Amino acid sequence: MQNSRKRTLPSWLSWLFVVIFLAHFSAIFIHQFGKNTLPSLIVEVADRYASPWFYQNYEMFAPEPHTQINKFVYRVKSHGEWSTWKDPVYPHLQDLWSNRFGNGGDMYRIIGGIADKLYEGQHLIGFLEAPTQAQWFSLPGFLVAERFVLGQSPFATDPSLEVFQVGVLTEVHRMTEAGELRVVYVFQAYPEKVVEQ
C-alpha cells in the first residue's frame, strides 16, 4: 500500500491544513474548558465558532450523576368528576425495560423533558410575588404539557372534558451517612385550567 515516490503537497499547503486543524481543535478546547479560566472575549469567539455546528456537551454524569428525576403527571375533570393522576410515561418505560433497542427510551426522554420544563417553571414562578393564572399558563413547560393533555392523551377526544391539571413529581435520592440510599418525593401541582370548548 506504500509508495515512497508519490508526490506530496507543497510544504506551505500541508502546513496550512495543519494550522486549520489546530485552530479548530483550539477553539473546541476553549469552548469546552475555557469558561472559568480564559478572558471572556476569547471564550465568546470560541463559543460562536462552535455553536451550533460543532457544539459538544460532554458533561455526562458530571460533576455528579443525577440525584433527582422529574415525572410529568396530569388529571382531568369530566362529567364533574376528577380522574386519578395519570403517569403518561410509564407505558414507555415498560417498553424500554422489555426492549433496549426500541423507541421506549426516546419517548421516555421526550415526555420526561416536559417534566423538567414543568419543574423549571415552578422555580421561575417562585420569583413572582403573586403570579396570575395567565403567567402560570404561559410557562413553556405548561404549554407543552397542555399540548399533550389536549392533543395526545387518551382524554384528548373526550367531548365532556371540563378542566385539567398538570403537575411534576420529583424523586430525589440521597446517601445517608450510614451509606443507605434514601428516597424522597416532592409533588408540585400547577393551577387547574378550564378547557375552552
Added chain:
Amino acid sequence: MRRLNDIWVRWQRHLDMLPVSELFIRAIYLTLIWSTIKLLLIGDVVWGEEWLHVRYTPFGNIDRFAMILNEAVVRPYYLWFALPFLALLIGGVIGRHNVFTRAVVWYLYVALHFGNVEISTGGHHLYQQLLFFHILFFRVNDQEDGMWAAARRMLHHLGFYAIWINIALLYFASAYWKTFGEMWFNGQAMLMSISFEPYSFPGILDLLPSNTWYLLVGTYAVFAYQLLFAVVIWIKPVRKPFLLFGLLFHLSIVFIVGLADFGLFMIASYSIFLAPADARKLMERLSVVRLKRKQ
C-alpha cells in the same frame, strides 16, 4: 529538522488506514440506520407536528439551518430530511459514498439531531463531529499520483486523526468535569446513576439499597478509564485490552442503563482504533458475505 520532514512526507504518503476509515463509515452508518428507523416509527412526535418539547431557535443567518427542524413551518416536511438521510446511509453501508454524499449526511444529521434535543446524548454530540470529519475520507488508491491525490491523502489523514482526537476529547472532558464532584471520588456514582428505575430496572432500590464492592470498583474503573483514555489510546501494545474494557462499559450502558443510542454510537466509534490489518480482514469478510449473497 530534515528527519522530521521525512517523517512528515512519509506520513502523507502512506495509505495503511484506508480500510479502517471504510470500516468506520460502515459501522457508524449501521448504528444510524437503526437509530433513524426506530425514531421514524415515532417521527411525528420526534420531528413532526406532534412535537412535545420546547422548540429552540436561538440562531440567525446560516446557523438557522442547523436548527431548521425547530421551525414550525418546516416540521411537517421532516421526511424530506429523514428519508434521504436513510437512503444515503444505506448507500454508504454498501460502499456507495463520496465527498458530496458524506457532506449531505453530516448536514442532515445535524438538522435531525437538533430537531429534538430531548433525545440527544453525548453520543449524538460526538457523532455530529465525527460525521463532519468523515467528509474528508477521500478514497485514494495506490496508483494515483499528482497534486489532487496528494491533497486527498492529506485531508483523509487529518480527518482520520481528528476523529481519534475528538473521541479522546469526549472522554477527557467527561472525566475533567467529574473531578468537580464528590461521588466519583467516594465511589457512590455508579449506585446513584442506576438507582433510578428509568436508568436501570424496576425494583432496583430493593435489590441495591446501599453501595456494594462491585459498584465501588466499577465507579473507580470507569472514572480511571475516562481519565486515561486520551493518553493510553496512543500506546499501541495496550490499546486492544484497554478498548475491550470500554466495549464492556458501553455494553453495560446499553443493557443496564438503557441508553442504547449512546452505548452503540460509542462502540461503533471504536472501529476507528482498529489496526489496519484487522480492519482489512473484516472488510474482506464483509465483501465475501456480499459476494456469496450475490451468487
